[in-house]
Amino acid sequence: MKRKPSTEASAAWIRLMRVQSRVLDCVEQDLKRAGFPPLAWFDALMELSRAPNGELRPVELEKQMLIPQYSTSRLIDRLVDEGLAARRECKMDKRGLFVEITATGRELHKKMGSAYAVAIEKHVGSKLTDADAAKLCGLLDRLGCACHDTPAGSPPVAKDAIPAR
Amino acid sequence: MKRKPSTEASAAWIRLMRVQSRVLDCVEQDLKRAGFPPLAWFDALMELSRAPNGELRPVELEKQMLIPQYSTSRLIDRLVDEGLAARRECKMDKRGLFVEITATGRELHKKMGSAYAVAIEKHVGSKLTDADAAKLCGLLDRLGCACHDTPAGSPPVAKDAIPAR
DNA sequence: TCAAGATTGATGCAGATGCATCGATTGGTT
């Protein structure tokens, strides 16, 4: 429990930090240069567009995206400001509301999706064989589980979310 | 050049983003809970303390840490405010200056180093065998090279830096 | 020697983030 980290573990840590920061940067820059908004917007539009009726409770969106509550609230602000989503009343729970993706939102999501795919292929896919990518997944997954000395049952987490930063 | 990314590549991308964000968060939270400043401070103190005379030009620090120039400038501000480093005149180039780590700075660096090591062991080392950590390094390294459609010779990069976010 | 351009470091500003807290509403307990 108190062992000091092996050089291998330290090296892995360092690379994990550096490589993701670099790759993320590259992908995000590509999208930005193409005139697209940040990746977080895409992730949100993605969750909305795949949800039934294209609408979600902010609280759901938050869980899918693994970002803090206030962050969700403000992300929604921006999407709404840009006409990509709309806030709708929630009749069954008057504390809450629904966020619904608009046609414009779906359109942007689609266009971003293509650019995003190209960027991922360029910065990830083209550098690894599929087999190596799969190996990488396996190793990363081993790091991704119990994290906080999780006091009790932390609920299982969506397996498709990409935390926005 | 225009292939769409394989599912393996996409999966690797998603995990790379999610896992590092999670692991970073865990480590940073551990340090924060122990009353320590952000990791970037540690990285800076690290570079300073290993430099000859414990001093560096901001421009060097910037290259080591892979962060933008203004970010370096402000990080130094904070270190100086806290008495962890000092700005010293640079006689050979009056545009520039030296940043020198103080005794307090070295002390903090040392204490943080221990906590940091424990956190890395907890969140990385304990979850991978050394062999797997090494494999992970190898795979990550493959992602870490040419990134921008690098127009010409981008200078080689320090191999020990951890970009601060 | 001198002007043109590059380098170094700082900073004003707008936007983003983290933290704490708020008001509103709900559900559970007695």
Add this chain to the structure above:
DNA sequence: AACCAATCGATGCATCTGCATCAATCTTGA
């Protein structure tokens, strides 16, 4: 029914970031 704790979403505030630009100094080349 009446209360109280928990949940939902928003927001004020301080801080941090990214971008553009600044002044000062250095280097180059005619």
